[in-house]
Amino acid sequence: MIDDSYVSGTVEDLTTLSKLDENILLQELKARYEKQLIYTYIGDVLIAINPFCKTELYDKDFVKKYCFAKKSENPPHIFAIADTAYQNMVANNLCSSDKQCILISGESGAGKTESTKLIIKQLMTLCNSRSHLEQQIIQVNPLLESFGNAQTLMNDNSSRFGKYIQLKFIDGQVKGGKISEYLLEKSRVVFQNKGELNFHIFYYIFAGLSEEKKEKLLLKNCDSFRYAENCMAVVNADLANQKEKYSLLCDAMDWVGFTDEEQFNIFRAISSVLYIGNVTFKVEGSEDLTVVDNENVLKSISTLLEINAAELKKALTSMTVTAANEIIERNYTIGKAEDSRDAMAKVIYSRLFSWIVFKVNTLINLEDSTEKDIKEIGILDIFGFEHFENNSFEQACINLANEQLQFFFNKYVFQLEQEEYNKEGIDWKEIKFVDNQPLLNLFMEKPGLLSILDDETQFPKATDATYVQKLNKSFKSNVYFVISQGFTDKQFTIKHYAAQVTYNSDNWLEKNRDTQPAEILNILRNSNNTLIKMLFSGHIKRTGTFDPQESAMFTKDLNLKETHNLDKARKLTVGAQFKNSLVVLMERMSISVPIFIRCLKPNHKRKPNIFNEKYILTQLQYTGVLETTKIRRDGFAVRPTFPEFVGKYSILIADLSLPNTKASCLKILKKCKIEGFQVGKTRVFLKYVHVGQLDDEMNTVNAAAIQVQRVARGFVARRQYKDLQEKKRKYQMELDALAKSVTDHGENVYEEVQASNKYNKYDRNNHPEKYHVVEAEKPAKPEPSEEDLKSSRRDAHTSSLKSVDWFVKTQVDEVKNTSGDFAAWFHGIISRRKAEELLEHCCLGAFLVRVSESRFGYSLSIRDKTQFRHYMIDYLPNGKYVVIGEPKPHRTLYDLIKYHQKNKISNWDYLLTEPCRREFPCSSCDDILYDYVGYLEMEKLKESVKGTPPRLPNRRYKPKPVEAGKGKDTASRRTSKDSSLQTSKLEKLKKGFRGLLE
Numbered sequence: 001m002i003d004d005s006y007v008s009g010t011v012e013d014l015t016t017l018s019k020l021d022e023n024i025l026l027q028e029l030k031a032r033y034e035k036q037l038i039y040t041y042i043g044d045v046l047i048a049i050n051p052f053c054k055t056e057l058y059d060k061d062f063v064k065k066y067c068f069a070k071k072s073e074n075p076p077h078i079f080a081i082a083d084t085a086y087q088n089m090v091a092n093n094l095c096s097s098d099k100q101c102i103l104i105s106g107e108s109g110a111g112k113t114e115s116t117k118l119i120i121k122q123l124m125t126l127c128n129s130r131s132h133l134e135q136q137i138i139q140v141n142p143l144l145e146s147f148g149n150a151q152t153l154m155n156d157n158s159s160r161f162g163k164y165i166q167l168k169f170i171d172g173q174v175k176g177g178k179i180s181e182y183l184l185e186k187s188r189v190v191f192q193n194k195g196e197l198n199f200h201i202f203y204y205i206f207a208g209l210s211e212e213k214k215e216k217l218l219l220k221n222c223d224s225f226r227y228a229e230n231c232m233a234v235v236n237a238d239l240a241n242q243k244e245k246y247s248l249l250c251d252a253m254d255w256v257g258f259t260d261e262e263q264f265n266i267f268r269a270i271s272s273v274l275y276i277g278n279v280t281f282k283v284e285g286s287e288d289l290t291v292v293d294n295e296n297v298l299k300s301i302s303t304l305l306e307i308n309a310a311e312l313k314k315a316l317t318s319m320t321v322t323a324a325n326e327i328i329e330r331n332y333t334i335g336k337a338e339d340s341r342d343a344m345a346k347v348i349y350s351r352l353f354s355w356i357v358f359k360v361n362t363l364i365n366l367e368d369s370t371e372k373d374i375k376e377i378g379i380l381d382i383f384g385f386e387h388f389e390n391n392s393f394e395q396a397c398i399n400l401a402n403e404q405l406q407f408f409f410n411k412y413v414f415q416l417e418q419e420e421y422n423k424e425g426i427d428w429k430e431i432k433f434v435d436n437q438p439l440l441n442l443f444m445e446k447p448g449l450l451s452i453l454d455d456e457t458q459f460p461k462a463t464d465a466t467y468v469q470k471l472n473k474s475f476k477s478n479v480y481f482v483i484s485q486g487f488t489d490k491q492f493t494i495k496h497y498a499a500q501v502t503y504n505s506d507n508w509l510e511k512n513r514d515t516q517p518a519e520i521l522n523i524l525r526n527s528n529n530t531l532i533k534m535l536f537s538g539h540i541k542r543t544g545t546f547d548p549q550e551s552a553m554f555t556k557d558l559n560l561k562e563t564h565n566l567d568k569a570r571k572l573t574v575g576a577q578f579k580n581s582l583v584v585l586m587e588r589m590s591i592s593v594p595i596f597i598r599c600l601k602p603n604h605k606r607k608p609n610i611f612n613e614k615y616i617l618t619q620l621q622y623t624g625v626l627e628t629t630k631i632r633r634d635g636f637a638v639r640p641t642f643p644e645f646v647g648k649y650s651i652l653i654a655d656l657s658l659p660n661t662k663a664s665c666l667k668i669l670k671k672c673k674i675e676g677f678q679v680g681k682t683r684v685f686l687k688y689v690h691v692g693q694l695d696d697e698m699n700t701v702n703a704a705a706i707q708v709q710r711v712a713r714g715f716v717a718r719r720q721y722k723d724l725q726e727k728k729r730k731y732q733m734e735l736d737a738l739a740k741s742v743t744d745h746g747e748n749v750y751e752e753v754q755a756s757n758k759y760n761k762y763d764r765n766n767h768p769e770k771y772h773v774v775e776a777e778k779p780a781k782p783e784p785s786e787e788d789l790k791s792s793r794r795d796a797h798t799s800s801l802k803s804v805d806w807f808v809k810t811q812v813d814e815v816k817n818t819s820g821d822f823a824a825w826f827h828g829i830i831s832r833r834k835a836e837e838l839l840e841h842c843c844l845g846a847f848l849v850r851v852s853e854s855r856f857g858y859s860l861s862i863r864d865k866t867q868f869r870h871y872m873i874d875y876l877p878n879g880k881y882v883v884i885g886e887p888k889p890h891r892t893l894y895d896l897i898k899y900h901q902k903n904k905i906s907n908w909d910y911l912l913t914e915p916c917r918r919e920f921p922c923s924s925c926d927d928i929l930y931d932y933v934g935y936l937e938m939e940k941l942k943e944s945v946k947g948t949p950p951r952l953p954n955r956r957y958k959p960k961p962v963e964a965g966k967g968k969d970t971a972s973r974r975t976s977k978d979s980s981l982q983t984s985k986l987e988k989l990k991k992g993f994r995g996l997l998e
Contacts, residue, residue: 012076013041015633022626030611039076043632043688045596046081050111053608063125072692078115082122085595089375090172101378101592105405106599108384109155116381117141127174130885136256136364137177143252147353150188151197160185162382164585168366169375176366181357182581185394186350190227190342201270202228207235208246217271218300227277254889257363259878265531269352272304276345281337290317290337306528315519316340344520351535354546378592385498393511396503397578399496400443404582406497407436412594413628417635424680436497439480447474450575457512457573464505465489498622512573543584544577598623636685645684652697672697806856808925815893825849825915828928835861836868838916845913
């Protein structure tokens, strides 16, 4: 494409460039970025450059444009990737698979988290069911961001954990999901590098909590915490944004299903972590005992966690050990006491975070996991490659995860491609790429960095320095390992795929052990707070995730020594847990069809309109973008087997009995004039452009098939219509004959009966003895039983009764005002039609709320300009109310109405104005539920079968006014339409049957 007509920045797919080198790719991406075209394709791979500003690329028009569209019809976009994954999952095409996964990679700050949210948003739009579950899944990301993201030197919203989101679909509708979390950076709770902040939640609570709640959480007059220094300064610097983030967090927790009590307990735990950081120690007495210096802080901690302050004081400054059957209390040094304090804070926060993930999974989990037709789309959003001035254990694990992802990319895009060509006997040039398998072995295999770290963790006398010495000895000849010279004996360097990173081994052994003092764990396990007690009654899985459902039964009825030893024996190191989690992640992705998104960071300043060419080129080089472009341009990304290809495209040559052979495939390709393909021993090798050409041919055939079907169905329908007309004519003739016969017979009988009556009357008067007959007594008709009454009513009103029962038992107080009367806008259980009658003469925006007749929830009916609008209000499991399709839940119906009197419903341009009031006061269920008298009577019958329920008030709604000139009701209009012929026939029939009866 490099010719006279070439215009820089117009190439949407880099594989279409005829000339390829790094400079051309770089200049093309730069030109597109300057035109605010941040997305570019490399075949099936998407390049996304972070704009560092808000754009209009994600509004409703773009959402609709990329729904069920051909990839070639629209410019590159992340919505197109979501659409591709969805169509590949539900459709029957060459790229289809029940399991799809979208892998988002890039440096910290490249836009991975935002990309994840956009993909989920588009996938939920494609489902188009507007269910609770879709909105809950959308709200998962902002919820987890609040507790798992933080501001770092590289990114204002950096993910300090990894997550893999699995969305489960049945018949194209999302039916459940699961979140897998990886390696939360819990050390950030107690320490942050200069210029960085703690997790977002520690600042959100100061910005958004009411003064009353702050007082309950002991935060009202306190803004100095060691774990979140200058927290109020940080909050006040961006107060409006922090308040908005807190509000979004609360909405997310409401949506996902956290109750008010659970939310408050979460904030109590967060507040307690802040106070734990403020505990200080000092040495006291002649024996140099370490004691707590500020016991008032301990009192605050014990109040928030509902634990014993004296026991906590002792556990923070000493430990109990058993030696020679003797219990010995060993005092801590100040340093050890501080470690114990920080360990307590970290374990509370990390278990709280894992419990939040567990709670989310419980609420969005697929109800029936045995369903056979379950399909899946996975989305990986994992921490980006990091290279700081000081890199510790967390950065090593993060960069290891990125190495694993790069290996997966290389294997899928390059290595498997080459192996497939060789296997199929296709002569194709050698693919060159950087294989990072040896570097992965340096970390993962035994002996490797993590296995040696685990070994050192077990030795009591091992130190961080001895760990580095063993690394230097073991890997001195490894090309990826560099021994640090001079400055310190605790540093070493690794040559990663992205950059050469120097790591400082300070505290590596302790971080890997993740030691938790048994005494503190026992204190927390016995807390009176339901949440804290649950957090410390569960167990840690082999992948490091926390499961509160399986309580730690092995600790029940055990003494302190046994508990301590058993925890120690069963616990895996952090490094081992992380390795296990990576293995599980790779297994999940390897059974899915992957789609890759490469996020690029245009500059270090995190500002828009700055394209740092050198920085971008570095990212292009280490991610292999040039090689990816070449392989996607010259290689064959689509490789269906002969049966798959013939089964899909045999219709193109109108031969459905075509055998699944190589010759058949060649016949189809020749018919469609496809060039540049390859055919192996068992597969057809195609490029994406070939698939597009074949799909165009299929669209032509499908359009022709639809036209044929239209004509054929029209012919069949017309023939059926003629048959029905003929049948109708015959039926009408038979009916006329029957009517005439019955009428004639009826008239004859009528005359005979009349004559007979006259004779009988005369004869009865003259001979009464002939007509004296003793009639047999008829048995009395039994009265219906109570069960019969109940059964008939249940059969008639089953769904309505359930709604009424739900309302009576759970909702009555929710729709009453302070005076005890029902809200003026609440009309009980009335029909949709009745609601429209009541609103017909009201102003624009007038509204009423009614109980749904068929589900547990309400309906909001609104007067629009020329029509009426009806919105479902659902009652969430945690007791919140939400208008279906709207993002914000509300604690009460009053809050919902008040909110939408100031904020528009998303698909309506107006606000709620005034309520459509009832014409009578109501203070009891009997008053407001008068449409369901049968239900109320049945409730009374439960108490006394013979009891008679009180008469309920009559409806006093105004009847709908009749327009001028339209005085007749519906029945009279229907009667007026009857023909004179029909009337005469009916009268004759009546006359005849009346004669028979008399």
